[in-house]
Amino acid sequence: MTLTKKSYVAKSVEKMRPSGIRKFFDLAATMEGVVSLGVGEPDFVTTWSVREAAINSLERGFTSYTANAGLIELRTEIARYMADRFRVSYSPQEEVIVTVGASQALDIAMRAIIDPGDEIIVVEPCFVSYAPLVELTGGHAVTIGTTGETGFKLQPEQLEAAITPRTKAVLLCYPNNPTGTQLDREDLEAIASIVKKHDLLVIADEIYAELAYDQSHTSIASLSGMRERTILINGFSKGFAMTGWRLGFTCAPEEISRAMLKIHQYTMMCASTPAQYAAVEALQNGMADVESMKKDYRQRRNYMVQSFKEIGLDCHLPGGAFYVFPSIQSTGLTSEQFAEALLLEEKVAVVPGSVFGKGGEGYIRCSYASSMSQLQEAIKRISRFLEKQKRSAV
Amino acid sequence: MKLNEKEVEILEILQKDARFEAVDIAKMIGTSETEVAETIRRLEEEKVIVHYATLVDWAKMDNFTGVTAMIDVKVTPKRGVGFDEVAERIYRFKEVSSVYLMSGVYDLSVTVEGQSMNEIARFVSEKLSTLDSVVSTTTHFQLKKYKHDGKIYASKREDNRIVVSP
Numbered sequence: 400m401t402l403t404k405k406s407y408v409a410k411s412v413e414k415m416r417p418s419g420i421r422k423f424f425d426l427a428a429t430m431e432g433v434v435s436l437g438v439g440e441p442d443f444v445t446t447w448s449v450r451e452a453a454i455n456s457l458e459r460g461f462t463s464y465t466a467n468a469g470l471i472e473l474r475t476e477i478a479r480y481m482a483d484r485f486r487v488s489y490s491p492q493e494e495v496i497v498t499v500g501a502s503q504a505l506d507i508a509m510r511a512i513i514d515p516g517d518e519i520i521v522v523e524p525c526f527v528s529y530a531p532l533v534e535l536t537g538g539h540a541v542t543i544g545t546t547g548e549t550g551f552k553l554q555p556e557q558l559e560a561a562i563t564p565r566t567k568a569v570l571l572c573y574p575n576n577p578t579g580t581q582l583d584r585e586d587l588e589a590i591a592s593i594v595k596k597h598d599l600l601v602i603a604d605e606i607y608a609e610l611a612y613d614q615s616h617t618s619i620a621s622l623s624g625m626r627e628r629t630i631l632i633n634g635f636s637k638g639f640a641m642t643g644w645r646l647g648f649t650c651a652p653e654e655i656s657r658a659m660l661k662i663h664q665y666t667m668m669c670a671s672t673p674a675q676y677a678a679v680e681a682l683q684n685g686m687a688d689v690e691s692m693k694k695d696y697r698q699r700r701n702y703m704v705q706s707f708k709e710i711g712l713d714c715h716l717p718g719g720a721f722y723v724f725p726s727i728q729s730t731g732l733t734s735e736q737f738a739e740a741l742l743l744e745e746k747v748a749v750v751p752g753s754v755f756g757k758g759g760e761g762y763i764r765c766s767y768a769s770s771m772s773q774l775q776e777a778i779k780r781i782s783r784f785l786e787k788q789k790r791s792a793v
Numbered sequence: 794m795k796l797n798e799k800e801v802e803i804l805e806i807l808q809k810d811a812r813f814e815a816v817d818i819a820k821m822i823g824t825s826e827t828e829v830a831e832t833i834r835r836l837e838e839e840k841v842i843v844h845y846a847t848l849v850d851w852a853k854m855d856n857f858t859g860v861t862a863m864i865d866v867k868v869t870p871k872r873g874v875g876f877d878e879v880a881e882r883i884y885r886f887k888e889v890s891s892v893y894l895m896s897g898v899y900d901l902s903v904t905v906e907g908q909s910m911n912e913i914a915r916f917v918s919e920k921l922s923t924l925d926s927v928v929s930t931t932t933h934f935q936l937k938k939y940k941h942d943g944k945i946y947a948s949k950r951e952d953n954r955i956v957v958s959p
Contacts, residue, residue: 420957420958424955424957424958427957428955428956437957437958438955438956576959694805698802701820701823702817706820750957
């Protein structure tokens with residue numbers, strides 16, 4: 400007699416689809432000599448003075464928990480940094496929470512605001528975890544697809560059309576992963592006025608805020624009337640090249656911060672202590688290094704966009720992050736077919752745009768967080784690949 | 794000489810890696826190849842770009858015996874020409890790879906490269922300390938080169954990021 404094996408896994412988790420990125424990782428990981436444009440993290444190693452600050456904190460024996468919300472010293476630095484860089488002011492005591500990466504910040508933000516059935520508007524293409532996180536929390540992700548024609552900028556009328564009486568919040572990520580798109584003040588004003596009209600909340604994932612190349616980043620929380628309805632999410636991973644430290648933070652009005660802190664204290668207690676000491680150093684003395692990395696990224700971005708145009712792939716000039724998002728529609732392949740063939744034939748790893756949701760099909764995400772020599776090699780291979788495609792199409 | 798932003802950026806790129814070609818630099822800074830080539834030519838002509846060279850880790854070569862010494866030199870400056878005259882007398886020697894005028898307890902920092910310690914010892918005793926204005930010398934031999942001109946020799950760094958990540 401055979402019994403059907405009982406599944407202990409929760410229904411909500413069972414129906415989650417695994418990230419489409421995983422498939423490419425598994426394939427690429429087995430191959431030798433791959434040039435990867437698939438990496439979503441800086442190629443720079445954390446600045447030595449920052450690493451040294453963590454080592455020093457360990458030597459001095461600072462190995463215990465910190466306050467739930469994080470070291471007050473760090474929260475004070477974060478508040479100062481946010482005020483200096485983005486003209487938003489938050490109380491370090493009541494409105495800043497240090498988290499385990501921006502990922503955990505997103506998690507507590509969602510859990511703090513979502514009641515079952517609440518709708519959260521997610522603007523795609525976007526980071527792969529947004530919609531699953533919303534669903535996991537019992538909310539419903541309502542996705543909007545932006546398009547290449549508008550440079551992947553969210554159009555106010557798209558937002559307006561997606562709003563229902565159940566809409567609670569809009570999740571925005573600019574500069575955007577995977578498109579690199581940046582919204583300027585005008586774009587944000589238009590979105591903010593709709594958000595205010597419908598009395599919604601914004602969860603603004605601004606993890607790439609430091610990496611804005613043509614004009615400095617405008618935080619949506621800095622617009623009039625937005626501070627009280629915005630949860631800002633930021634962190635040290637991208638701008639400060641500290642991905643592995645897992646350190647992020649939230650800035651939000653007191654009531655929401657208190658709610659997030661409740662969840663944070665029961666699920667995380669506090670972020671890693673050595674990482675917090677490192678982050679203090681990063682904010683106090685690390686800005687010059689951020690600027691120097693940014694300069695390199697900017698040069699690489701220009702190089703990639705221009706090179707893609709020259710080898711025949713349409714590519715908009717992204718204002719931030721470290722991704723370019725060229726169109727591969729001229730090849731007649733889907734983004735997944737393109738990425739797979741490119742990996743197998745020329746050993747270049749890119750991520751198909753389709754994994755990032757609506758609007759991503761027909762594009763590939765290419766990270767330029769790699770040395771110039773790697774980028775030059777990648778362009779050479781992609782160019783060869785395109786030539787071959789063209790010949791076989793004839 | 795006033796340099797504009799583009800010129801400074803070209804110099805910074807070349808200082809990191811002199812082998813970047815004009816066509817790539819043009820893409821990196823958003824200008825034309827001709828403009829970059831022209832700018833580089835002008836900067837070379839004006840000696841803002843002094844020279845292109847290769848950093849070589851000679852210690853990798855079997856049986857390499859070369860040595861480098863840094864010599865602190867105290868000198869008596871001369872009326873009218875200050876330190877320049879004696880500095881020139883020193884940097885003309887082909888063994889000398891660098892000469893700096895320093896603040897502090899000595900005046901000139903002189904780097905000398907030679908095939909052996911003997912050769913450098915001979916240079917110091919016969920050529921350097923016999924110069925009229927040289928009052929004293931202190932010679933330090935380099936034992937190992939860890940970092941030079943911003944580059945770490947024998948760097949152990951490898952890219953251990955995962956190949957594809959969100």
